[in-house]
Amino acid sequence: METLLQQIINGLSLGAIYALIALGYTMVYGVLRLINFAHGDVYMLGAFSGYYLAHALGLDGNPSVLGAIVVTIGAMAFCAIVGMLIERFAYKPVRHHPRLTALITAIGVSLLLEYGGQVVFGATPRFFPQMIESRTYALGGVQITNQNLLIILVAVVVMFGLEFIVHRTRIGKAMRATSYNLQVAKLMGINTDRVIAFTFALGSALAAAGGVLVALAIPRIDPLMGLMTGLKAFVAAVLGGIGSIPGAMVGGVLIGLMETGLSATAYSTYRDAVAFGVLILILVVRPAGIFGSTAVEKV
Amino acid sequence: MLELSGVNVFYGGIHALRDVSLVVRPGEVVTLIGANGAGKTTTLRAISGLVRPTSGRITFLGEDITGQPAHTLVPRGISMSPEGRGVFANLSVLENLEMGAYLVRDRAQIREDLERGFALFPRLRERMKQKAGTLSGGEQQMLAIARALMSRPKLLLLDEPSLGLAPIVCQTIFATIDEIKAGGTTVLLVEQNAHTALAHSDRAYVLETGAVILEGPAAEIADHPRVRAAYLGE
Numbered sequence: 258m259e260t261l262l263q264q265i266i267n268g269l270s271l272g273a274i275y276a277l278i279a280l281g282y283t284m285v286y287g288v289l290r291l292i293n294f295a296h297g298d299v300y301m302l303g304a305f306s307g308y309y310l311a312h313a314l315g316l317d318g319n320p321s322v323l324g325a326i327v328v329t330i331g332a333m334a335f336c337a338i339v340g341m342l343i344e345r346f347a348y349k350p351v352r353h354h355p356r357l358t359a360l361i362t363a364i365g366v367s368l369l370l371e372y373g374g375q376v377v378f379g380a381t382p383r384f385f386p387q388m389i390e391s392r393t394y395a396l397g398g399v400q401i402t403n404q405n406l407l408i409i410l411v412a413v414v415v416m417f418g419l420e421f422i423v424h425r426t427r428i429g430k431a432m433r434a435t436s437y438n439l440q441v442a443k444l445m446g447i448n449t450d451r452v453i454a455f456t457f458a459l460g461s462a463l464a465a466a467g468g469v470l471v472a473l474a475i476p477r478i479d480p481l482m483g484l485m486t487g488l489k490a491f492v493a494a495v496l497g498g499i500g501s502i503p504g505a506m507v508g509g510v511l512i513g514l515m516e517t518g519l520s521a522t523a524y525s526t527y528r529d530a531v532a533f534g535v536l537i538l539i540l541v542v543r544p545a546g547i548f549g550s551t552a553v554e555k556v
Numbered sequence: 557m558l559e560l561s562g563v564n565v566f567y568g569g570i571h572a573l574r575d576v577s578l579v580v581r582p583g584e585v586v587t588l589i590g591a592n593g594a595g596k597t598t599t600l601r602a603i604s605g606l607v608r609p610t611s612g613r614i615t616f617l618g619e620d621i622t623g624q625p626a627h628t629l630v631p632r633g634i635s636m637s638p639e640g641r642g643v644f645a646n647l648s649v650l651e652n653l654e655m656g657a658y659l660v661r662d663r664a665q666i667r668e669d670l671e672r673g674f675a676l677f678p679r680l681r682e683r684m685k686q687k688a689g690t691l692s693g694g695e696q697q698m699l700a701i702a703r704a705l706m707s708r709p710k711l712l713l714l715d716e717p718s719l720g721l722a723p724i725v726c727q728t729i730f731a732t733i734d735e736i737k738a739g740g741t742t743v744l745l746v747e748q749n750a751h752t753a754l755a756h757s758d759r760a761y762v763l764e765t766g767a768v769i770l771e772g773p774a775a776e777i778a779d780h781p782r783v784r785a786a787y788l789g790e
């Protein structure tokens with residue numbers, strides 16, 4: 258019972274990270290029908306920009322919660338800009354080309370960030386400054402670290418914030434219209450180019466938050482860290498139903514739970530395979546995912 | 557009010573519009589008829605800014621709007637109900653109508669226009685909270701027209717509003733077009749249902765493989781032997 262609870266807490270905090278990243282995949286897919294394969298690398302850039310910012314602010318070796326907040330927000334802002342630049346210079350020029358062109362472009366951007374990252378940051382892992390002193394609370398027999406708590410808390414706050422933006426603001430309304438039908442959204446007077454740029458900015462900022470949060474808990478960061486995590490978050494988005502915001506949240510948490518669940522068994526070496534097994538299963542059983550619609554158009 | 561001169565549109569290698577010239581005067585209802593693939597939708601898409609002509613000029617209220625992006629034409633007074641209606645299926649009827657007023661900041665004006673839309677199509681008021689995707693085809697068409705009116709257009713573009721509708725619903729739609737005209741909005745209509753459309757129009761253009769082959773007062777076009785043979789099944 259206690260181990261189960263322990264696994265659930267670990268799974269939730271891992272899943273919260275997947276969910277933060279999955280949201281970016283799903284929102285971009287929503288407006289552009291594009292799988293932004295570079296998104297996992299934006300998560301990596303989030304961790305690295307946080308790393309450099311923390312050093313620049315002299316926070317290395319000086320734990321400070323305020324510092325952690327500043328670094329997180331700084332990394333989010335930096336990645337928001339990177340996300341918009343990627344859209345503007347890589348995806349926008351091929352927007353009216355066949356979808357395969359955009360997909361290949363996305364893979365190209367991803368490789369550019371991964372190997373460009375190795376050139377700029379070096380291939381050896383760096384150690385993210387521990388701005389929040391690690392504490393472990395014992396609740397009954399369950400161990401929970403303050404970092405895990407922070408990850409879950411931030412993820413929940415961010416998701417409520419996103420929910421608010423998407424459902425209560427003008428730009429959110431425009432995002433929804435654009436993802437239902439881009440052409441018709443234009444006919445409503447919506448500047449869809451701006452909506453697309455905003456979507457990239459928002460998704461990238463969420464990924465950056467994920468990157469910094471992970472680095473606070475697991476300080477080893479390297480330029481390829483976005484590869485596996487990005488793929489798993491992508492599977493989470495597909496599991497939830499690509500294009501669906503609640504789907505990305507639920508999908509992320511489910512993948513996190515399954516992965517930690519498996520880690521606790523004799524099959525723990527297969528933990529990375531969970532996501533891919535799930536991917537194959539959804540594609541066979543229910544390609545639309547949990548929240549995906551299979552709406553039929555009326556003629 | 558609207559003038560196209562020598563407009564050409566290509567989709568890749570397909571020459572969809574060939575030197576199309578046409579005029580719509582204030583207060584008119586003008587119909588564009590033509591067979592499938594003649595370029596009717598493309599003409600409307602060029603006017604509303606969804607496709608960019610490779611050559612030619614489009615002027616609206618005396619200003620050159622050629623190649624202007626669609627979203628900038630809505631505040632200038634052009635609104636379109638697209639082919640296939642394009643309602644936001646996952647949004648409610650009310651939310652769809654509010655989307656039509658996306659650029660309107662004045663809540664009072666939106667309320668007033670909602671009332672006007674519901675007066676035009678009482679059915680929409682009953683279905684206000686329902687998801688647009690669950691409406692019947694005719695109701696979706698009503699919604700698409702009502703939504704297009706929410707921006708208070710000076711020129712309304714309607715692409716095949718009667719497509720696939722039962723005769724009685726068709727009548728409602730055309731009666732509404734008469735009302736819209738009476739309210740002072742200019743209408744450019746694309747229709748396959750040539751007979752009815754011409755009866756509700758002032759003037760008409762006939763398109764064939766991307767070019768205008770006939771134009772004139774609606775009654776004359778309806779009487780033209782070529783039109784009678786090709787579109788009126790006589």
Ligand SMILES: Nc1ncnc2c1ncn2[C@@H]1O[C@H](COP(=O)(O)OP(=O)(O)OP(=O)(O)O)[C@@H](O)[C@H]1O
Nearest residue numbers: 567570572590591592593594595596597598599639
């Ligand atoms: N997006 C597109 N890409 C390529 N070709 C297109 C595209 N849209 C239209 N066309 C082509 O352009 C021509 C004109 O099409 P358009 O849709 O304007 O015809 P239409 O008169 O509206 O026909 P319908 O009555 O069937 O709606 C057709 O030959 C069509 O195949």
Ligand SMILES: [Mg+2]
Nearest residue numbers: 596597598639
């Ligand atoms: Mg058409």
